[in-house]
Amino acid sequence: MNRILMxxxxxxxxxxISDILRLEGYQVTIADNGLRALELLPEASPDxxxxxxxxxxxxxxxxxxxxxxxxxxxxxxIIILSAKTSNADKIRGKEAGANAFIGKPCKAYxxxxxxxxxxxxxxxxxxxxxxx
Amino acid sequence: MxxxxxxxxxxxxxILKLSRDIFEMAGFNVITAMDGEQALRVLAxxxxxxxxxxxxxxxxxxxxxxxxxxxTEKLKDIPVIIYSATYTSFSDEEMAMxxxxxxxxxxxxxxxxxxxxxxxxxxxxxxxPHKIPAKPKSLEAARLYYEGLAIRLEARTIELIDxxxxxxxxxxxxxxAQTIAHLGSWEIDMEHxxxxxxxxxxxxxxxxxxxxxxxxxxxxxxxxxxxxDFVSKKIDTAFKTLTDSMFDFRFIRKGGAxxxxxxxxxxxxxxxxKPVRLSGIVQDITEKMQAAEALQNAHDRLVFxxxxxxLGFIEWDxxxxxxSWSKRAEEIFGWTEKEFVDAGKTGxxxxxEEDRPVMSEIAHQxxxxxxxxxxxxxRNYTKDGRVIWCEWFNSxxxxxxxxxxxxxxxxxxxxxxxxxxxxxxxxxxxxxEERTHKLNESxxxxxxxxxxxxxxxxxxxxxFRTPLSTISFAAESIRNYFHQLTAEEIKRxxxxxxxxxxxxxxxxxxxxxxxxxxxxxxxxxxISLDLKEFMESLIEEVRATxxxxxxxxxxxSCDSHKVNADDKLLRNVFNNLLTNALKFSSAGTPVTIAVxxxxxxxLIEVADEGIGIEESELTSVFESFQxxxxxxxxxxxxxxxxxxxxxxxxxxxxxxxxSCVNKxxxxxxxxxxx
Numbered sequence: 001m002n003r004i005l006m007x008x009x010x011x012x013x014x015x016x017i018s019d020i021l022r023l024e025g026y027q028v029t030i031a032d033n034g035l036r037a038l039e040l041l042p043e044a045s046p047d048x049x050x051x052x053x054x055x056x057x058x059x060x061x062x063x064x065x066x067x068x069x070x071x072x073x074x075x076x077x078i079i080i081l082s083a084k085t086s087n088a089d090k091i092r093g094k095e096a097g098a099n100a101f102i103g104k105p106c107k108a109y110x111x112x113x114x115x116x117x118x119x120x121x122x123x124x125x126x127x128x129x130x131x132x
Numbered sequence: 133m134x135x136x137x138x139x140x141x142x143x144x145x146x147i148l149k150l151s152r153d154i155f156e157m158a159g160f161n162v163i164t165a166m167d168g169e170q171a172l173r174v175l176a177x178x179x180x181x182x183x184x185x186x187x188x189x190x191x192x193x194x195x196x197x198x199x200x201x202x203x204t205e206k207l208k209d210i211p212v213i214i215y216s217a218t219y220t221s222f223s224d225e226e227m228a229m230x231x232x233x234x235x236x237x238x239x240x241x242x243x244x245x246x247x248x249x250x251x252x253x254x255x256x257x258x259x260x261p262h263k264i265p266a267k268p269k270s271l272e273a274a275r276l277y278y279e280g281l282a283i284r285l286e287a288r289t290i291e292l293i294d295x296x297x298x299x300x301x302x303x304x305x306x307x308x309a310q311t312i313a314h315l316g317s318w319e320i321d322m323e324h325x326x327x328x329x330x331x332x333x334x335x336x337x338x339x340x341x342x343x344x345x346x347x348x349x350x351x352x353x354x355x356x357x358x359x360x361d362f363v364s365k366k367i368d369t370a371f372k373t374l375t376d377s378m379f380d381f382r383f384i385r386k387g388g389a390x391x392x393x394x395x396x397x398x399x400x401x402x403x404x405x406k407p408v409r410l411s412g413i414v415q416d417i418t419e420k421m422q423a424a425e426a427l428q429n430a431h432d433r434l435v436f437x438x439x440x441x442x443l444g445f446i447e448w449d450x451x452x453x454x455x456s457w458s459k460r461a462e463e464i465f466g467w468t469e470k471e472f473v474d475a476g477k478t479g480x481x482x483x484x485e486e487d488r489p490v491m492s493e494i495a496h497q498x499x500x501x502x503x504x505x506x507x508x509x510x511r512n513y514t515k516d517g518r519v520i521w522c523e524w525f526n527s528x529x530x531x532x533x534x535x536x537x538x539x540x541x542x543x544x545x546x547x548x549x550x551x552x553x554x555x556x557x558x559x560x561x562x563x564x565e566e567r568t569h570k571l572n573e574s575x576x577x578x579x580x581x582x583x584x585x586x587x588x589x590x591x592x593x594x595x596f597r598t599p600l601s602t603i604s605f606a607a608e609s610i611r612n613y614f615h616q617l618t619a620e621e622i623k624r625x626x627x628x629x630x631x632x633x634x635x636x637x638x639x640x641x642x643x644x645x646x647x648x649x650x651x652x653x654x655x656x657x658x659i660s661l662d663l664k665e666f667m668e669s670l671i672e673e674v675r676a677t678x679x680x681x682x683x684x685x686x687x688x689s690c691d692s693h694k695v696n697a698d699d700k701l702l703r704n705v706f707n708n709l710l711t712n713a714l715k716f717s718s719a720g721t722p723v724t725i726a727v728x729x730x731x732x733x734x735l736i737e738v739a740d741e742g743i744g745i746e747e748s749e750l751t752s753v754f755e756s757f758q759x760x761x762x763x764x765x766x767x768x769x770x771x772x773x774x775x776x777x778x779x780x781x782x783x784x785x786x787x788x789x790x791s792c793v794n795k796x797x798x799x800x801x802x803x804x805x806x
Contacts (some may be wrong), residue, residue: 010598011679012628016605019621023613083597086590105601108608 034058057088068097077118153228168192202232211253255779314416356382452479464517484511599632649778695805696766716744741796
């Protein structure tokens with residue numbers, strides 16, 4: 001069973017998403033900000049990370065950069081799920097090292113399809129994102 | 133005694149008749165003939181004792197008659213008297229003697245002289261035989277002489293007739309002239325004390341000739357009473373001193389018209405320096421005086437206008453030397469006319485250097501006659517060295533042949549006007565600058581506003597996306613995984629959908645409120661409410677939405693709970709303040725709310741111990757979508773404080789903030805609620 005770490009500060013949304021992902025057969029861990037996510041990361045040992053961008057304490061961009069700098073997670077697939085949908089945000093997200101960018105609101109199957117695709121073609125190594 | 137017979141020869145019937153009467157009275161027989169030819173026929177037929185003949189006569193004149201008689205044997209001893217006209221010369225007498233005449237008597241001679249001569253010759257003729265003219269000239273010579281004489285006489289006659297006509301003409305013309313000139317003439321014959329007036333003299337005084345006897349008394353009777361003394365004295369003095377003089381006087385014409393007169397007179401003396409004649413003229417000069425007076429008036433008025441006009445008046449010659457320079461010109465330029473002329477100044481030297489070429493060209497055209505009229509503005513020097521702006525109206529006055537006589541200029545000092553123009557222009561420029569600046573400012577503001585609106589749309593959409601996501605996912609879960617979900621789970625998801633829908637409704641309302649407040653569409657509706665209860669229930673509401681348990685300290689120290697307030701606006705304000713205080717501070721710190729009376733108004737203070745606001749951002753945080761730089765990690769629309777500020781202002785209140793980064797913020801809201 002694949003494990004997913006979901007980072008989202010809006011509780012009602014993270015609940016809904018995790019409900020769906022569990023129903024789709026994933027094991028889900030929730031963190032409500034980037035800092036919390038980093039704390040949970042070793043124990044959760046996820047196969048994929050879904051993260052929001054705007055969060056207190058540590059935002060999504062910083063989280064991604066941190067994760068990519070960790071040897072054991074430098075190749076982990078990361079999906080950004082954000083209400084920030086401008087091109088500038090998308091580019092910044094890709095530069096930080098995200099594999100996919102999904103804008104809020106989206107259809108559940110779009111998110112699930114992205115997750116499935118990334119896990120099936122899970123690359124062996126991840127390249128670090130371009131420096132900011 | 134036998135009467136002697138006299139033949140009288142003359143071409144004038146009256147003389148013949150007169151002569152016949154005289155000689156007959158003297159006791160002679162008289163036979164007459166109209167010319168020499170007729171006389172010779174009489175002499176041939178009759179016994180004639182004496183011939184009295186005129187010289188000038190048709191056919192045969194007196195000389196030829198005389199000569200013929202002397203050369204005829206039968207007639208050679210008859211005595212001949214030549215009785216000739218006054219204009220005959222001495223050579224005529226000589227000629228007559230040569231022709232054999234016995235006596236030459238000039239007309240007019242007294243009849244006694246003629247009769248005496250006749251008697252004398254008649255007595256002599258009996259004693260002394262007449263001799264044939266000693267050296268008789270040829271008949272031809274006599275004829276030539278006669279012809280020459282005839283021509284001379286004819287010319288003389290014409291001349292005399294001409295002179296007479298001229299004299300007559302002159303007299304009537306003189307009368308005419310006197311009438312036209314209202315000039316009468318008079319003279320006093322001082323030897324005989326006779327006074328004569330010309331026709332016009334009578335006309336002048338309004339009487340006709342014969343209505344009064346020309347005299348000094350008649351003259352004085354027309355003199356104006358006020359001038360009578362003076363005129364009488366003048367006349368007395370004239371007669372006493374016998375000096376030529378003249379005087380003006382007023383007189384009253386018959387009919388009562390007051391007129392102005394003028395008299396001039398002159399004495400004439402004889403060889404013994406005795407005065408014989410006083411002659412003079414009287415002229416009615418009323419019209420002349422009136423015309424002169426009118427002219428003087430017109431002149432005075434013109435001068436008055438020129439001297440009092442705001443324009444200076446200057447007249448130049450063709451070298452632009454001053455001919456005349458009015459008082460106003462003096463005031464404008466400081467020089468008097470004399471000073472200007474004495475300084476050797478010309479119109480050119482008076483012009484400001486820079487403007488001289490333009491002015492020179494104009495002056496040249498005016499002087500040459502190319503230009504008749506011109507209006508120009510240029511600078512001039514004054515006596516004290518100032519430079520002033522003048523407006524000139526120049527014109528060239530020309531004679532009938534078009535030759536320029538003089539250049540006339542009217543000049544006005546327009547320095548003030550020019551200065552005003554400059555001031556106005558500068559003012560206008562400043563105004564334009566100000567307007568441009570304002571326009572740029574408002575353009576900048578407009579641009580900022582557009583940016584803000586764009587940002588607003590972007591943030592607003594972001595704020596909508598999160599709740600929309602939750603709703604979307606929840607709804608999808610129910611549809612797709614309906615059979616895998618318990619009834620409880622489905623119910624929870626439906627509640628969540630409702631919650632998020634209401635959150636979105638609030639957000640929408642916020643945005644609409646802001647929009648309304650910005651366009652002035654919010655109307656304040658005050659209702660009476662218990663402020664303490666209102667606050668307490670609001671605090672509970674907020675507390676319920678916060679996950680963590682937070683310490684909220686509320687103190688209420690107003691004298692009265694009752695206020696008049698718009699509850700929606702008030703709710704908005706406190707909701708914002710309290711939510712922000714909780715949002716921007718950590719769970720372990722307290723939030724304090726204090727409500728009190730202050731300056732007759734209600735003061736609400738909300739304090740937290742949170743992240744605080746940078747000092748530089750204390751004012752901008754109240755603007756739409758402006759968030760503190762340290763607030764990016766905290767969810768928010770950036771609308772809260774701007775809505776709050778608008779709401780406070782709608783209630784005529786004020787809001788201010790004191791803050792210290794990482795120590796906390798205190799918001800003070802003061803509103804008149806009573």
